[in-house]
Amino acid sequence: MDVNVTIKENIRIRAFYLFFIIVSIQIGVGLLGAPMYIFTEARQDSWISIIIALVYLLLVLFVMFRILNQYENADILGIQVDVFGKWIGKALGTLYIVHITIALLSVLVTYIEVVQIFIFPELSSLIIGFLLLSLIIYGVLGGIRVVIGIVFIIFFLTHWLLFLLYEPVMRMDMTHFQPMFHASIIELFKGAKATSYTFMGFEILFFLYPFIQNKGKAKFPVYLGACWSAGIVLINTVIAIGYFSPHQLEHLEWSVLSLYKIVTFPFVERFDYIFVAVWMMVVLTTMMLLMWAITYGLKRLYKIPQKTTLYLTSFILLVICGFISYHYLVIALTDQVARIGFWITYVYPFLLLPLVLLKKRFRKNKKGSEGK
Amino acid sequence: MRRNRNRKTNTDSIFPLKIDELKKIIKDKFEKNPDLTFNTYEQNNKKIAVFFISYQTDPDKVENFLLEPLLKIDKEWTGPTIKNEIPLSPAATANKLEDILRNLIIGEAFVYVEDEDAAISYALIHKEKRQVSKPENETVVLGPQIAFTESLITNLNVVRWSLRSTDLVLEKILIGKRAPREVRLIYMKSIANETHVNTMRQRLQDLDVDEIEDSNVLSQYIEDSSSTIFPQFYTTELPDRFCYTVGKGRIGVLVENSPTGILAPSTLFSFLESTEDLYMRWNMGSFLRILRFVAMFISVILTPLYVAAVTYHYELIPPRELITLGQSRAVVPFPPIIEALILEFLIELLREAGARLPTKVGQTIGIVGGVIIGQAVVQAGLTSSILIIVIAMSALASFTAPSYLMGTTIRVIRFPMIFLAGMFGLIGIIYGICFLIIHLLKIKSLGEPYLAPVYPFRWADLNKALYRAPYAYQYKRFLSFRPKDLLRFKKREAIKKHDIDE
Secondary structure, three states: OOOEOOOOHHHOEOOOHHHHHHHHHHOOHHHHHHHHHHHHHHHHHHHHHHHHHHHHHHHHHHHHHHHHHOOOOEOHHHHHHHHHOHHHHHHHHHHHHHHHHHHHHHHHHHHHHHHHHHOOOOOOHHHHHHHHHHHHHHHHHOHHHHHHHHHHHHHHHHHHHHHHHHHHHHOOOHHHHOOOOOOOHHHHHHHHHHOHHHHOOOOHHHHHHHHEOOHHHOHHHHHHHHHHHHHHHHHHHHHHHHHOOHHHHHOOOOHHHHHHHOOOOOOOOOHHHHHHHHHHHHHHHHHHHHHHHHHHHHHHHHOOOHHHHHHHHHHHHHHHHHHOOOHHHHHHHHHHHHHHHHHHHHHHHHHHHHHHHHHHHHHHHHHHHHHO | OHHHHHHHHHHHEOOOOOHHHHHHHHHHHOOOOOOEEEEEEEEOOEEEEEEEEHHHEOHHHHHHHHHHHHHHOOOOOOHHHHHHHOOOOOEEEEOEHHHHHHHHHOOEEEEEEOOOOOEEEEEOEOOOOOOOOOOOOOOOOOOOOOOOOOOHHHHHHHHHHHOOOOOEEEEEEEEOOOOOEEEEEEEEOOOOOHHHHHHHHHHHHHOOOOOOOOHHHHHHHHOOOOOOOOOOOEEEOOHHHHHHHHHOOOEEEEEOOOOOEEEEOOOHHHHHOOHHHHHOOHHHHHHHHHHHHHHHHHHHHHHHHHHHHHHOOHHHOOHHHHHHHHHHHHOOOOOHHHHHHHHHHHHHHHHHHHHHOOHHHHHHHHHHHHHHHHHHHHHOOOOOHHHHHHHHHHHHHHOOOOOHHHHHHHHHHHHHHHHHHHHHHHHHHHHHHHHHHHHHHHOEEOOEEOOOOOOOOOHHHHHHHOOOOOHHHOOEOOHHHOOOOOEOOOHHHHOOOOOOOO
């Protein structure tokens, strides 16, 4: 397996799409429940937690860029093989892909649950799963360019939902934020950690980086994207805290969805139905990017054709999502993904960077001595 | 190699031979065809044959300018003298039987002097054609009121007058093995993207069919994907639209005997763009263009939304509406999806009947269908009155598409959407929309993305697709299609701002 990849000119993408990719992969099902999880840890100071999380996020992204920039045109799979050798590298790569697969499964299962809770209590998980997966297959079959096109277009097709929050904003109670700075540092960090599931997904950068046409301009869109999605989470959390009483929010699992419940128009009485349906687009972009990463990753590692992986993974996911139909299972899965994902996404880059730097130094020395 | 070929052509030549033999050969080829006129004259002891197909040639010209000089002037005719003395142009010589036959069919008159090496032919073509008339299918309020006709010559004439530039290339390509037809590949040499031109030429030349019926058929042969429902090439009957598009660096194709020109590459947005947007002032033009986008959206979404809301999501409908709707629907015996399908079907019937019937009857059908049946259907309790409004609105919206093909596409898309809405409610609708987006992203037109400039995103091109900027700001051509020459005029002078009292 080559460490560096050569990407054909016609499937390269311009760097500014990274902004949309980062936002779409971070904003997904996680956002719907995020306010409750953060609130239970950091109470009315949750907004500080989100800012801490953002700072940490930017740090991780910075480290990721440092790692990627040590190579000409490599992705995480190639880098791991380079640093750890063929066998361990491939094993770690496989682990990475398994992590992404499980993350994909958790998104799928969570969204199915939301649909069943809010719109169709009787509709079978298999059918919703089939609908979603068929779209994913159809999209991923078009390759990375089509996937990013979907991400780009759906970004604009869904962001108008944010404007509808004006109605709960009008009814916010500012006393819910007092007393400020009440939470201890530990609680704040715990609150920040509670965002890890929501913000997860930006590790896609490790896969997509070789596809970027103008790498020099890649950093800004990525940082901006992280800030943007953190901003969205922040806005939603702040509104949720202001709108719901603390006692209520503690038990409100889909608090963001509940915010949309009170939005009414003269022609639409309940907006949360439309919100759940439109949210399908948002979730779809996340899942498509993850699915693409799975197929591409397995092709890189084991030279399995992407189509085979695509069909096989979809089939397996469909079968599994038919089984996971109890709420506690969904919660357990999400928690697992969040726990393992925390180490893989938020900690692992910090461990990888020194190794990569060492390896580079080592190689340079070797080359230097050979030169002598 | 070349010499070989020369010899070969020489052996192909049927001349020199006696007039009687020639007559026999030609007559044999036109077996049971009484139309061939084969006259033999004798002058100065030389036999001269004149033959042509009577209705394919202009009889006046044949008599006055060919036969009269030929028989009046007392001369010993040979090939060169005929060429010199007969006051007709252009004269061509032919010595192969195939050439003679092929040109006979398209209306050339042949003169053959006995024992000469070649026959001389004159293009005295007579082709029936209608006058150029007003556009019928793509009507515009402003701008030139002229449409292409079936005659390629007329169409080329119109195009040439609109684009009076030596840059304009009109490549001739013959398509069809059994019954060849002339096709012209039209582009601006110094603007059009070389790749587009080559791709289009390649596709036209590689086309291996016995015959093509019309330019709409040709466009289906050479499209990028035949499985999609979306048309990939714009077909237009408006010369001004054709010339405008070609002038901006795209490629046009005109086909003999077809009153529509093909334009490629096209984007989804070009199907929703009318030349009228350009003739209007920019703000009105933009308004109309955006109106059309909204109309398309409404047309696809409205009926499915009704079906979804009434079948599954009563909660969406405000209470007061719900009461009216409930009263109206109380007598309807069908589920909403059947109700909607019946009415959609009715509208489609009306449209199709209106299109097939003679104009006068068609109008009557419209009134009968629209007013009387609509009223009666509600009173009979087959549908709710709100659905009538919904269906009428979405039908109306679909007719705003400047391209008839796109309008039809939109109307057909509605049916699967209604089914999806009937099965899965709002989830089904969003599923349909997502599917459409993915599908549109996958389509290519002449190798170019169908959704350009939205994806791949080009900021500079948005003012040509989504809205219309004032002309001073449209100083660039369509960047997404990489024309050879991007700039139309200099930006600096066009949008120079003056200070107060300057």
